[in-house]
Amino acid sequence: MIRLSKSVVGRAESAAVAHVIEDIGYLGMGATVGAFEHQLEQYIGGGRHAICVNSGTAALHLAVQAVTKPGDEVLVPSFTFVATYQAITAAGCKPVSCDIRPDTLTLDLKDAERRITSRTTAMMPVYYASNCCMAKAYQAFAAEHGLRLVEDAAHCFGCSVEGQKIGSTGDVVCFSFDGIKNITTGEGGAIFTADEEVIEKVSDARLLGVQKDSEKRYTGQRSWQFDVVEQGYRYHMSNIFAAIGQVQLARFEKEFAPRRREIAQRYCELLSDTPHVKLTPMDYAHDIVPHIFALQILDGKRPLLEQRLKEQDIQYGIQYAPNHHLTLFHEDVELPVTEEVYKRIISLPMHPEVSEADIQQICNIINSL
Ligand SMILES: Cc1ncc(COP(=O)(O)O)c(C=O)c1O
Numbered sequence: 242m243i244r245l246s247k248s249v250v251g252r253a254e255s256a257a258v259a260h261v262i263e264d265i266g267y268l269g270m271g272a273t274v275g276a277f278e279h280q281l282e283q284y285i286g287g288g289r290h291a292i293c294v295n296s297g298t299a300a301l302h303l304a305v306q307a308v309t310k311p312g313d314e315v316l317v318p319s320f321t322f323v324a325t326y327q328a329i330t331a332a333g334c335k336p337v338s339c340d341i342r343p344d345t346l347t348l349d350l351k352d353a354e355r356r357i358t359s360r361t362t363a364m365m366p367v368y369y370a371s372n373c374c375m376a377k378a379y380q381a382f383a384a385e386h387g388l389r390l391v392e393d394a395a396h397c398f399g400c401s402v403e404g405q406k407i408g409s410t411g412d413v414v415c416f417s418f419d420g421i422k423n424i425t426t427g428e429g430g431a432i433f434t435a436d437e438e439v440i441e442k443v444s445d446a447r448l449l450g451v452q453k454d455s456e457k458r459y460t461g462q463r464s465w466q467f468d469v470v471e472q473g474y475r476y477h478m479s480n481i482f483a484a485i486g487q488v489q490l491a492r493f494e495k496e497f498a499p500r501r502r503e504i505a506q507r508y509c510e511l512l513s514d515t516p517h518v519k520l521t522p523m524d525y526a527h528d529i530v531p532h533i534f535a536l537q538i539l540d541g542k543r544p545l546l547e548q549r550l551k552e553q554d555i556q557y558g559i560q561y562a563p564n565h566h567l568t569l570f571h572e573d574v575e576l577p578v579t580e581e582v583y584k585r586i587i588s589l590p591m592h593p594e595v596s597e598a599d600i601q602q603i604c605n606i607i608n609s610l
Pocket of ligand 1: 296297298299321322324325367393395396417418419429430
């Protein structure tokens with residue numbers, strides 16, 4: 242079987258977890274989380290502060306809660322994982338479904354602009370398939386319209402725009418470190434921001450709203466007498482997760498990123514002349530470290546491709562069912578690009594252990610449809 246995605250972890254991650262269990266002896270949030278956050282800040286740069294939590298969804302939820310108030314409207318592309326929407330409604334806000342651009346498959350600002358009302362206070366673009374080339378445009382749009390910007394960069398760890406890492410600029414940026422992301426902590430996520438108020442709010446909210454507890458936890462202490470002024474959650478990261486993350490971060494630039502880039506470039510080389518394939522152009526040589534590899538299959542041939550892939554035991558993804566189709570978020574809204582892309586999109590195996598033979602087998606199937 243060729244797997245769609247995979248955690249690439251091994252002895253080094255096991256040893257790091259064993260160190261937490263056997264030597265440190267404290268599995269909750271402590272010094273290892275503090276050290277991982279510091280390493281993330283060094284890696285991403287821009288003087289941003291990193292706050293680690295136990296999922297990407299938790300990162301998005303706390304970020305939205307920190308920059309909005311219940312009842313606010315948040316502009317978001319319907320074409321995203323349901324986590325993006327759940328984070329908005331968890332914060333008591335209303336997701337306002339927007340269309341995507343056909344060239345980037347990310348939020349279309351012209352469409353978003355039409356949907357702004359007096360209640361719109363934030364925008365949440367999603368860097369689908371790691372495509373972050375619009376980051377500066379989203380930041381400029383948010384500034385122009387007085388909106389807070391929460392970037393869903395779950396797919397984008399390690400990607401850059403104009404030489405700056407995603408997370409090093411902008412308002413609030415969220416990553417996911419779930420089992421199959423560019424780096425994993427098992428489950429996990431992080432919020433990057435330079436906004437002191439957001440740093441304080443999300444640091445407290447991840448620890449049940451207990452004020453100023455993070456720094457104490459990093460030195461093995463905690464507050465016994467404290468106040469709570471805002472809704473909080475048990476969203477903090479554990480030392481075990483952080484220990485895995487430290488090893489993954491150390492392996493990322495040398496091992497994971499080059500292989501992911503190479504795989505995407507090989508897919509592009511082998512599929513670029515295929516008439517029934519539409520690729521999304523991306524700078525895999527420099528800016529982009531792809532989390533997924535998604536392409537559009539034209540001429541109604543996707544069902545046939547799905548059948549052929551199943552016959553050869555090759556996993557694929559359909560990412561994502563638009564959120565406005567789901568019962569909870571259902572809306573009669575016209576999103577023509579989203580509807581069309583959803584019929585054509587398919588994700589091919591993408592993880593550092595996909596081999597050249599795998600790529601050739603997959604591309605042969607696509608090219609012979
Ligand atoms: C676009 C997007 N946003 C948010 C998330 C949520 O991240 P997590 O699974 O770590 O909660 C994901 C996870 O796959 C995602 O793909």
